[in-house]
Amino acid sequence: MDKENILIVDDDKEIRNLIEIYLKNEGYNTIKAKDGIEALSVLQNNEVDLIILDIMMPNMDGIEVCMKVREEREMPIIMLSAKSEDMDKILGLTTGADDYVTKPFNPLELIARVKSQLRRYKKFNNNSADEQDIQTEGVMEIEDLMINTNTHEILVDGKDIKLTPTEFSILELLAENRGIVFSIRKIYEAVWKEEFFENDNTVMVHIRKIREKIEEDTRKPKYIKTVWGVGYKIDK
Template identity: 60%
Template sequence: MNKNILIVDDDKEIVDAIEFYLNPEGFNTFKAYDGLEAIEALIENKIDLIIMDVMMPNMDGLKTTLKIRENNNIPIILLSAKNQDMDKILGLNMGADDYVTKPFNPLELIARVKSQLRRFINLNTMKNNNTIIDSITILTSGGLCLNKDSKQVTLDGEEVKITPIEFKILELLLSNKGIVFSSKDIYEKVWEEIAYNCEKTVAVHIRRIREKIEINSKDPKYLKVVWGIGYKIENINY
């Protein structure tokens, strides 16, 4: 089945250029030229992934990402001419799954689109497909529960809204409670790419997870930092 990609940028030439590279790969493309149009397109169409510029009129890419994340977890790849770490971190903090700086290599962008779609599809494989992937489908630590079938995370019975990347990180750590994973380990297992300068990217996602599952993110109960080594989920039994 062809996937629907929404391209959002106020520069129509860039939108057309991205469409030019996506269409031969079998993707259906939709266009929007600011954040408000993007949200409208998302409401009116089944969109599988969004490629969106940061700097746009009416509603920029960061605010649009934040608005979309209120009730939608589809992959979002942000585009920006800025190449500073803080800009990338801000985008990831708003809920983006990936970040590509302009000018970008079209082949790299296509590869990232395919990678994000593959990850999202794997997370949302129907639970009744009659394929047993793992005998353990529910992972827990104390009041934290991750259901691999329904793709839900709950904390003390209350559902936690979580992005596909955050789900994969939690699944990795909950599947290996008490084991410390470095940023490099997490990046290569979750993003399925060779890790290069990945520490800040992983740290941003870890912080977002902690803000969602911890009562006090500065004194976490579940997701611990082992300074100088990496991260782990505590094995809490009760």
């Protein structure tokens, strides 16, 4: 089976080369770009399965690149940044990134994040003919919201909604367990498959993005309900 192509975008040559070494040791194919403009050019001419994207770059920063990529593509994006402030992380996730790693980082941790995102992406795109045959078995309907876990389609009042693989995984988790309240910790550990750290607002940012896409009024959500002090749920 062909290994996935991973695009490494960073203006620091040493970081690009370091990440490439670890990825190649895991058998991945790599493509490197020194800035956002070069990254977008690479995407026009190559099949890319995942992007590792630095935020602070000349010419075009990672935030702008992420926004442009998300206009057309759904592959996982892992943001890199020397900044550790919450607002920087929120900005990256809000523009469509799936995960966020702060520099300096442990290369082995980054590789673990890559593997996790690629597993989710494969599941997200696993639309085989056999799955199409059992399509109705994987359909969940919650009022005007329709979730098809076989084709990973989301419809709200008949309108097609585009979710990232991570957003879909969160929505699927809540929809499959209607009436059960999931804490932020439980959502994170179920979706990301790794230990949750206190004060990590990754889940809240993703919930907000999902609501912006599926809710008519995010201040009065119809589908994903907040149970204050506990977590989130979708009612039965």
